[in-house]
Amino acid sequence: xxxxxxxxxxxxxxxxxxxxxxxxxxxxxxxxxxxxxxxxxxxxxxxxxxxxxxxxxxxxxxxxxxxxxxxxxxxxxxxxxxxxxxxxxxxxxxxxxxxxxxxxxxxxxxxxxxxxxxxxxxxxxxxxxxxxxxxxxxxxxxxxxxxxxxx
Numbered sequence: 001x002x003x004x005x006x007x008x009x010x011x012x013x014x015x016x017x018x019x020x021x022x023x024x025x026x027x028x029x030x031x032x033x034x035x036x037x038x039x040x041x042x043x044x045x046x047x048x049x050x051x052x053x054x055x056x057x058x059x060x061x062x063x064x065x066x067x068x069x070x071x072x073x074x075x076x077x078x079x080x081x082x083x084x085x086x087x088x089x090x091x092x093x094x095x096x097x098x099x100x101x102x103x104x105x106x107x108x109x110x111x112x113x114x115x116x117x118x119x120x121x122x123x124x125x126x127x128x129x130x131x132x133x134x135x136x137x138x139x140x141x142x143x144x145x146x147x148x149x150x151x
């Protein structure tokens with residue numbers, strides 16, 4: 001789809017727009033996939049159905065509440081930190097499920113792995129946005145795994 005206003009923008013702005021659009025779509029897909037996976041798991045385990053995806057222990061909340069008060073770099077950095085924490089948490093969940101709780105449920109493990117890879121890809125895109133906006137990677141991010149290191 002060709003959009004004249006975008007075609008006239010410098011390549012960096014177009015790349016920024018493309019990365020932002022893709023990141024937004026991927027974040028929506030991740031939330032949908034996590035909600036579906038959680039619903040399936042809760043049903044199979046007979047757990048409380050009031051579990052909320054809006055706050056997960058161990059994962060910082062996204063920097064949306066302060067919206068206008070924060071710079072783009074600070075919001076991207078905070079969201080990157082939250083997705084990296086979620087990535088770590090999903091890795092721990094996958095290990096725990098695979099070895100202790102549901103060792104024979106390979107479909108469930110594959111679903112967790114799929115979401116884990118999506119989160120890694122989103123974190124990488126947020127990192128690319130920071131670089132594109134001429135912001136360096138946060139110090140706490142420098143040691144984080146790259147998506148290619150997760151496979």
